[in-house]
Amino acid sequence: MSEEIYIEQRDGIAHVVLNRPSLKNAVTLAMWSEMAAIFSGLAGEEEVRGVVLKGAGKDFSVGADISEFESIRDDRHQSAAYEVEVDACSSAIAALGKPVVAAISGYCLGGGCHLALACDFRFGDRTATVGIPAARLSIVYGLHSVQRLLALTGVSNAKRILYSADRYSAEQAISMGLLDELHENPGLAAEQFLRRLSVNAPLSIAGAKHMLNGLSMGVGGLDRAAVQRLIDEASESEDFREGRRAFAEKRPPQFRGA
Template sequence: MSDILVDNKDGVAVVTLSRPASRNAVTYAMWRQLADLFRAFDGDPSVRSIILTGAGNDFSAGADILEFDAVRGDLEDSKAYEVAVDAAGDAIYQVSKPTIAALRGYCLGGAAHLAMSCDFRIAESRAIFGIPAARLSIVYGISATRKLYSLVGATEAKRILFSAKRFDAGKALDIGFIDEIAEDALSAAHDRAAELAENAPLTIAGAKFILNGCARGALDHAAADRLIDEASASHDYIEGRQAFKDKRSPRFLGQ
């Protein structure tokens, strides 16, 4: 059975971390698979929005520390491991489709990086968050730390990273780490994903590219202009205008 399950229905792809016996701890192989998977979503027109979640009672307890002796035992292995982690997070962050993390139970360490890489984070009230890098003598990676800073600001990011303490969903909502608490996070994520899947893919892709660039302080203006021009010259722009005139819902194709 695969450690990562994918189900695509009605334009919504659900990606499930599936190692419930290990609280969905992410292995080195899974980091690499996640990167490949989300890169592939970019070119798949059948996928309009994406949900990332975990099997069983948890999103994920983070990286599988039990395999560190084998896959992250020395400096060179650690560098390669961090490259794989960042590749997975950045593939999620950069995919042109809207992404939603549905969080229950543990969301710790590297799993927090996965959640922060999504556009939205919906958590159940009993979800538990934390980044225990300071208990392992690991410096949380640049890409992940930048995302944390962008969400919660410098002071809260320092508190989370320096203390290694866990915090609950209420605190996560207060500081901006998550954006919604729901009784059933996966159901709420499905509702939002379905709603977003109906909107113009070119608009979402362009807005996401510009907003992510602004958040990172490194917006590629030429690339942004190309996305703006592509939307203005698209079939979907014609369709959107005609649907407005006809007083009906538009049928966007992403082209």
């Protein structure tokens, strides 16, 4: 493991911790890859019965580290490769046959929300601020995350979240389905919850998780080629470049739809 992610284990519960508190736990490309490996590895650790995913310091995660986009996500090809790593991470979390709880304080935005959506449950405190600001960078949020968002919040709330790029308070997030429970100490509450689940049959939990995740992710008649085309167009747009410039310059972006 790198210093940017570490694991603590206590009596069968693993805590996977994003460890860039000075940068609000912004996630680099390398961290997406590392998390995929960590969660895949936890599948083989029989003594681990549940996982808490959390951030060091005051924030869960402000999202992807946009400062590196200029060099690693500048066109449709780089964007597609980046999304492969992001999806591999969320797939590893979702595929883990053990319950995973995101313990959320402070910012849970964009890529941070992507991580939380892949977990089985999301516990927050009253400092939690949740949102997906993709529309302020001219990014089309990834298909798997949109499917998970839809399953949790319903179509109207999912559209509101993605169209507006707004940030939602803990109370709003609860009402929209983005958070499941509020606690003074979400990390401790998540650990206690997982200990309750750990007395139940692991194979029952793994089977239920596999079926429920699969049922919630059904795409029906969705045209995947059209989805990829929309993602590619946004990845190569001048608006995406303008979104990055505006973010770096701390000013409102001026989008043209191209």
